[in-house]
Amino acid sequence: VTTGEGAVVQAQCVQVVRYPETNVRDDDFEIVTHPLGPLADGQVLVRNTWTSVDPALRIRLRPNAPAGYFAAFPLGQPMDAIMTIGEVMESRADGFNVGDTVWHGAGWRSHAIIDAGQVAMNGLATLRVLDASRVPAQSYLGPLGTMGLTAYAGLRLLGALERPGTLWVSGAAGAVGSLVCQMGVQLGLRVVASAGSDDKVAWLRDEVGVAAAFNRREANLVQSLREAAPEGLDFYFDGVGADHLEAALECMNQGGAIALCGAIAEYEQDQPGLRNLFLATSKNLTLRGFRASSHADWIEPMQDLLGGWLAEGLISYPESIFEGLSRAPQALADMMAGRTVGKTLVQI
Numbered sequence: 001v002t003t004g005e006g007a008v009v010q011a012q013c014v015q016v017v018r019y020p021e022t023n024v025r026d027d028d029f030e031i032v033t034h035p036l037g038p039l040a041d042g043q044v045l046v047r048n049t050w051t052s053v054d055p056a057l058r059i060r061l062r063p064n065a066p067a068g069y070f071a072a073f074p075l076g077q078p079m080d081a082i083m084t085i086g087e088v089m090e091s092r093a094d095g096f097n098v099g100d101t102v103w104h105g106a107g108w109r110s111h112a113i114i115d116a117g118q119v120a121m122n123g124l125a126t127l128r129v130l131d132a133s134r135v136p137a138q139s140y141l142g143p144l145g146t147m148g149l150t151a152y153a154g155l156r157l158l159g160a161l162e163r164p165g166t167l168w169v170s171g172a173a174g175a176v177g178s179l180v181c182q183m184g185v186q187l188g189l190r191v192v193a194s195a196g197s198d199d200k201v202a203w204l205r206d207e208v209g210v211a212a213a214f215n216r217r218e219a220n221l222v223q224s225l226r227e228a229a230p231e232g233l234d235f236y237f238d239g240v241g242a243d244h245l246e247a248a249l250e251c252m253n254q255g256g257a258i259a260l261c262g263a264i265a266e267y268e269q270d271q272p273g274l275r276n277l278f279l280a281t282s283k284n285l286t287l288r289g290f291r292a293s294s295h296a297d298w299i300e301p302m303q304d305l306l307g308g309w310l311a312e313g314l315i316s317y318p319e320s321i322f323e324g325l326s327r328a329p330q331a332l333a334d335m336m337a338g339r340t341v342g343k344t345l346v347q348i
């Protein structure tokens with residue numbers, strides 16, 4: 001890599017070779033070198049340091065992404081629209097200086113040239129300078145970034161920021177779920193958590209302090225929920241869909257609300273339709289789908305709330321870190337399979 005006025009940088013980029021039929025594999029991807037630069041006016045050259053690994057990437061590994069969603073990744077081109085942290089190496093844009101820590105959406109690559117001010121990922125990934133003086137830079141991919149925003153937006157749309165009740169969180173030891181659980185505990189909700197291993201369940205119960213937790217792989221979901229929340233559920237934060245959403249519908253109280261955050265059970269395999277959706281009618285439920293990127297204007301209130309709890313040591317955020325861009329596909333496969341805890345990240 002050479003830098004400096006007018007330099008050309010060789011960027012390493014991950015590209016999709018073929019769309020996986022079921023589980024993601026290493027050889028579905030390749031790493032290719034692309035020359036970048038020189039910079040034009042209004043542009044910034046960034047050396048990426050951390051890049052995000054999200055279930056959303058799996059949704060885009062197909063010829064067409066679901067309607068209304070971020071575009072599918074084209075084959076044989078650098079993957080784009082993925083949240084990333086980096087350091088400015090060269091700038092020809094006002095407000096950005098060499099050495100600044102920034103976030104942007106050109107992830108899964110070593111370097112990127114970004115047009116300052118260009119709206120990216122509905123505003124979520126528009127180039128922005130971050131204050132990394134008091135927190136690790138990568139926390140802007142976790143609690144102070146999209147993960148925090150997703151947790152905050154879901155709870156806010158549920159009405160759970162101001163109303164007490166019992167909240168079930170699925171995928172509770174993951175990036176979003178672990179924040180939802182901790183926010184629920186801080187807000188005084190009775191939190192019931194589920195995850196895919198006994199170690200994760202023990203962490204949720206003993207460290208996070210949820211009221212009850214169970215292993216989703218080991219028992220009947222409805223039975224586990226009835227034992228964990230005999231009073232019924234007022235809120236469900238759904239990252240799984242399928243069998244988990246059906247179980248929630250069984251156990252919801254009248255007037256309850258469900259945040260449809262994601263449906264990871266569907267991303268790698270087809271699922272049958274819900275068999276008990278009429279319970280949403282009979283119980284007067286609200287089912288609210290949402291995307292964090294539709295609420296980019298909530299980044300600041302989210303950072304105020306979560307940043308305050310973080311500074312007081314009330315929120316922890318485990319990370320599963322994979323070293324090097326070449327390990328990004330493995331990181332995605334491990335996260336989808338439940339082998340990671342907290343936020344899954346690649347350090348470049």
Ligand SMILES: NC(=O)c1ccc[n+]([C@@H]2O[C@H](COP(=O)([O-])OP(=O)(O)OC[C@H]3O[C@@H](n4cnc5c(N)ncnc54)[C@H](OP(=O)(O)O)[C@@H]3O)[C@@H](O)[C@H]2O)c1
Nearest residue numbers: 055150174175176195196239261262263264265291292338
């Ligand atoms: N709406 C939005 O804007 C938005 C933003 C970010 C994320 N999301 C969604 O939120 C969910 C969680 O995302 P994340 O980034 O926090 O990922 P994550 O929870 O860190 O990782 C995904 C976890 O899901 C669990 N899982 C995988 N397959 C499952 C299945 N068939 N049934 C039940 N659990 C399964 C696994 O954990 P266990 O094995 O421990 O259960 C896995 O580790 C995903 O659905 C994602 O698409 C939505």
